[in-house]
Amino acid sequence: MSALLAADQLTMRFGGLTAVKEFSCAIESGELFGLIGPNGAGKTTVFNLLTGVYRPSSGTVTFAQSDITGQPPPSIAARGMSRTFQNIRLFDELSALENVMAGAHLRGNINLFDALLRTGRHAREEKRQRDWAYKLLAFMGLEERAGLAAKHLPYGDRRKLEIARALATEPKLICLDEPAAGMNPSEKQGLAQLIRRIRDQLHVTVLLIEHDMQLVMGLCERIVVLDHGETIACGKPRDIQSDARVIEAYLGVADG
Amino acid sequence: MARNLLVMLGLLAGCYGFNFVMAEFIEVVYVDYINLCGLAIILAVGLNVINGLAGQFSLGHAGFMSVGAFAGAYASIMLTYGVIESGPLSFVSMGSFLLCLALSGLSAAAVGALVGAPTLRLKGDYLAIATLGFAEITRIVLTAQDAIGGPTGLKRIPKMPLLPGSEKWDGGTSTFWIYAFVCLVILLSVNLQRSTFGRALICVRENELAAETMGVRASRMKIMAFVYGAFFAGIAGCLYAHYQHSVRPDDFTTVRSIEVVVMLVLGGLGSLTGAVVGAVIVTLLPQFLRPLEESLGLSGLSMVVYAALLLLMMLFRPQGIFGQRELSLKLLRRLVPGGGKESRP
Ligand SMILES: Nc1ncnc2c1ncn2[C@@H]1O[C@H](COP(=O)(O)OP(=O)(O)OP(=O)(O)O)[C@@H](O)[C@H]1O
Ligand SMILES: [Mg+2]
Numbered sequence: 001m002s003a004l005l006a007a008d009q010l011t012m013r014f015g016g017l018t019a020v021k022e023f024s025c026a027i028e029s030g031e032l033f034g035l036i037g038p039n040g041a042g043k044t045t046v047f048n049l050l051t052g053v054y055r056p057s058s059g060t061v062t063f064a065q066s067d068i069t070g071q072p073p074p075s076i077a078a079r080g081m082s083r084t085f086q087n088i089r090l091f092d093e094l095s096a097l098e099n100v101m102a103g104a105h106l107r108g109n110i111n112l113f114d115a116l117l118r119t120g121r122h123a124r125e126e127k128r129q130r131d132w133a134y135k136l137l138a139f140m141g142l143e144e145r146a147g148l149a150a151k152h153l154p155y156g157d158r159r160k161l162e163i164a165r166a167l168a169t170e171p172k173l174i175c176l177d178e179p180a181a182g183m184n185p186s187e188k189q190g191l192a193q194l195i196r197r198i199r200d201q202l203h204v205t206v207l208l209i210e211h212d213m214q215l216v217m218g219l220c221e222r223i224v225v226l227d228h229g230e231t232i233a234c235g236k237p238r239d240i241q242s243d244a245r246v247i248e249a250y251l252g253v254a255d256g
Numbered sequence: 257m258a259r260n261l262l263v264m265l266g267l268l269a270g271c272y273g274f275n276f277v278m279a280e281f282i283e284v285v286y287v288d289y290i291n292l293c294g295l296a297i298i299l300a301v302g303l304n305v306i307n308g309l310a311g312q313f314s315l316g317h318a319g320f321m322s323v324g325a326f327a328g329a330y331a332s333i334m335l336t337y338g339v340i341e342s343g344p345l346s347f348v349s350m351g352s353f354l355l356c357l358a359l360s361g362l363s364a365a366a367v368g369a370l371v372g373a374p375t376l377r378l379k380g381d382y383l384a385i386a387t388l389g390f391a392e393i394t395r396i397v398l399t400a401q402d403a404i405g406g407p408t409g410l411k412r413i414p415k416m417p418l419l420p421g422s423e424k425w426d427g428g429t430s431t432f433w434i435y436a437f438v439c440l441v442i443l444l445s446v447n448l449q450r451s452t453f454g455r456a457l458i459c460v461r462e463n464e465l466a467a468e469t470m471g472v473r474a475s476r477m478k479i480m481a482f483v484y485g486a487f488f489a490g491i492a493g494c495l496y497a498h499y500q501h502s503v504r505p506d507d508f509t510t511v512r513s514i515e516v517v518v519m520l521v522l523g524g525l526g527s528l529t530g531a532v533v534g535a536v537i538v539t540l541l542p543q544f545l546r547p548l549e550e551s552l553g554l555s556g557l558s559m560v561v562y563a564a565l566l567l568l569m570m571l572f573r574p575q576g577i578f579g580q581r582e583l584s585l586k587l588l589r590r591l592v593p594g595g596g597k598e599s600r601p
Contacts, residue, residue: 077471088300091462093580094455102459105452106471115451116444121259122451128451170470172449 003062004029004080004205005050005173012045020131021094021229022059027173027207029053031197034220034237035209041226044086047175050207051083052076064172073087077106080172084162084179086209092151095140096161099150101134105170111204127167136164139202140194156187160194167198173205174198180212181203188212217241227251260443267439267468268585271417279425287427289543291440291499294388294434295492296535300442300519301528302488307517307525309454310481315384316371317489317516323367324360326404329413329497332356342403345501348414353433357494364490365483367394372482376475392585393418398505416498427445430499437495439548442489445528457481457551461526520567524576529583530586541565 003026010023020042027033035043045110048054050061060069068076082103091099108129114122137143140160145153151159166174167218176195183197192215198204210216215236216223225233225240227249233240240246278287299317306314334338335352335431348356373549375386416433432482459467460474470473497503519538523530570578 011306029578053465053469066485073468074471074473075470083469089466090462091459091466093462094458098455099453102455102467102472103470105456108452110452115257115453116447118451119449126452156361165470 002029003027004064005030005207006062007046007050008060008062009186010046010049010061011057012042012049012054013057018229022051022057023049023226023229023231024059025209025224025231025234027205029124029172029205030199030203032196032205032220033205033223034209034216034223035207036213036227036240037226038225040228042229043226044177045229046226047083047177047207047209050076050175051081060221064133071091074106075169075171080170081175082166082169082171082173083175084159084166084177086181088158088162090158090161090165091148095147095149096137096153096157097130097133097146097165100136100160100164100168101129103165104129104132104170106169118173124187128248133164133168136167140164140195141190156183159183163194163198167202171204173207175207175209177209178211179208180210180215188215191215195219257280259451263526263573264440264443267443268436269468271432271435271439272434274428275366275422275425275429277420279422279427284427287431288434289540291430294431294438295496295499296519297517298434298488298492298495299516299534300531300535301438301445302485302492303516304485304520304526304528304531305445305448306459306481306485307520308455308531309449309461310478311458311477312481313380313384313483314485315510315513315517316387316388316389316394317485318393318508318510319371319387319394319514319537320364320489321369321493321512322398322503322505323392323486323493324364325493325497325503326398326410327363328356328360328494329410329503330404331359332414332498333410333412333493334336337341337412339482340410340412343414345412346414348498350417351522353417358490359491360494361487362490364493365487368482368484368486368489369479371486373475377476381501388510388513392510394566395505395508405504406468407505409507410497411495411502413501413503416495429440430495432498434495437488437491441491442528442532453477453480453591456524485588499567502545518566521576522566524578524580526580527576527582528580529581530576530578533578 002024005027007023010020012086014018023046026143034044037043046053049056052071055070060067063079063081068079091102108125110122110125137146140156140163142160142164153161163179180191183191196219197208199206210221220237223237223240224231225246232249271533306312332352336346336348347425371387375383378386404410416429419429419432422429429595456472457477458489460473460477464474515538519534520531522537523534540557541562547560549555
């Protein structure tokens with residue numbers, strides 16, 4: 001019962017459509033965990049359920065030993081779960097640095113009074129955010145981009161910036177929704193190394209949605225497979241690759 | 257913080273000097289324009305936090321202003337004369353005036369929180385309509401209150417308190433008081449905008465869902481923006497009432513709310529500098545067009561110019577004069593030929 005994140009029988013219905021059906025999984029602290037499945041399988045919906053964007057139709061989410069089902073996103077972020085978005089959602093007008101600093105805002109403890117009067121406390125907090133943000137930008141290889149508006153960054157960097165921003169909230173678990181989408185093979189390789197370093201050096205548990213099978217299989221220690229909202233397999237990459245239902249799900253999609 | 261206090265003290269001294277110059281050397285009409293500009297700046301800079309930074313399109317600023325105006329004026333009359341009666345104007349004492357200002361700001365801020373909370377779920381046009389509706393309701397409710405004069409409103413609102421040495425000033429101390437608050441709202445807003453709070457507000461504007469998943473409590477931020485903007489609208493209302501010596505509910509129609517939004521859009525939504533410049537243009541334009549109108553015998557010219565200006569703006573510079581930029585040393589350096597070293601991203 002020491003799993004960092006446990007989803008129990010999560011179900012999400014949109015009107016008549018069951019996007020996710022009785023999804024259960026337990027992710028241990030320090031794991032690199034993969035979530036895969038064909039298009040429309042319900043992967044992003046699972047992320048939305050875990051991070052509080054949607055309230056599940058039924059089922060529960062337990063994170064770090066507390067029930068967080070139905071809690072709003074800011075509370076879940078405060079508990080230490082962060083995420084990126086499949087359709088990138090950066091703060092476009094802000095610089096790369098400010099985007100990451102915005103993520104760091106969560107761990108600050110200043111009030112409006114400090115902000116309006118520029119107290120010493122505010123100055124210290126601002127410095128903390130700035131230093132931490134620079135560190136993370138450097139970690140993601142984006143230090144040269146710090147001053148650039150997010151909307152002017154090239155695509156691959158925008159994805160990396162989202163990861164840096166999510167890390168700035170000092171999460172225990174980071175959920176990455178197709179972070180390699182739209183990247184070329186060498187960029188993907190670099191990203192895979194980064195994701196591994198997020199786990200190894202920053203000690204953040206990783207939950208990863210990714211379509212690139214090579215990347216997922218090489219990176220993740222355990223994988224769960226969704227198809228039409230249902231969990232069809234869960235296990236080590238080797239077992240997943242040879243699982244008959246998984247092959248059918250993917251080939252079926254490839255043929256269709 | 258200590259530096260901020262020093263800056264504010266310096267600015268207050270500056271306002272005193274400004275008032276002195278106005279009283280001694282400037283014609284009364286122009287002083288009036290300058291005072292009206294100051295009131296407009298307070299309104300626009302406050303609204304910029306709601307509409308520009310937090311990205312919540314509020315069209316109800318006149319509503320907040322009216323709450324502050326009536327609260328402050330009523331308190332001031334009661335503290336000075338004790339009754340609502342006609343008679344000669346006198347000065348409100350310094351202590352009472354500060355109390356009235358605080359009351360105006362706080363009552364408007366409270367209304368801001370009340371309006372902010374239920375309208376949190378509304379976005380864009382819906383929010384605009386809801387806030388517009390709120391301002392109209394406020395106006396109608398105020399009109400129905402006999403205790404504050406009903407449709408004719410309050411008259412004989414005392415003059416703003418004297419300052420040492422101001423006894424001989426013709427126009428009184430209005431310029432000092434108005435510009436003291438112009439300085440205060442600009443100083444606080446610059447601080448806010450550059451603070452981690454300001455950044456969180458901008459995050460809500462840029463992408464509410466992302467802001468929430470990064471731990472920014474969007475609803476709290478929006479209410480905070482409403483409270484802040486409404487507070488200064490209330491202050492502006494109180495100053496306006498003391499400046500005009502009378503207020504009517506009809507001073508705060510939708511037209512006035514729209515006017516403040518136009519100031520922001522003209523200057524560049526989200527830019528504090530833009531808010532200030534927009535406020536000055538929108539206030540002065542009709543004043544300077546009116547004489548032109550009369551000499552040419554073309555009544556209604558100012559409305560045409562006004563509309564044309566806005567249309568041209570929409571066509572050629574929809575982001576407003578300043579966009580989201582601020583007037584800063586960096587920008588000045590860039591504008592001076594050969595002076596800008598930084599390359600633009
Ligand atoms: N807010 C919503 N309202 C209605 N239906 C939705 C909503 N969100 C998702 N769906 C539906 O739920 C199903 C699962 O969508 P989801 O985005 O979770 O898939 P996915 O596995 O992330 O797919 P992809 O690989 O394309 O990103 C789809 O059929 C989708 O149309
Ligand atoms: Mg998806």
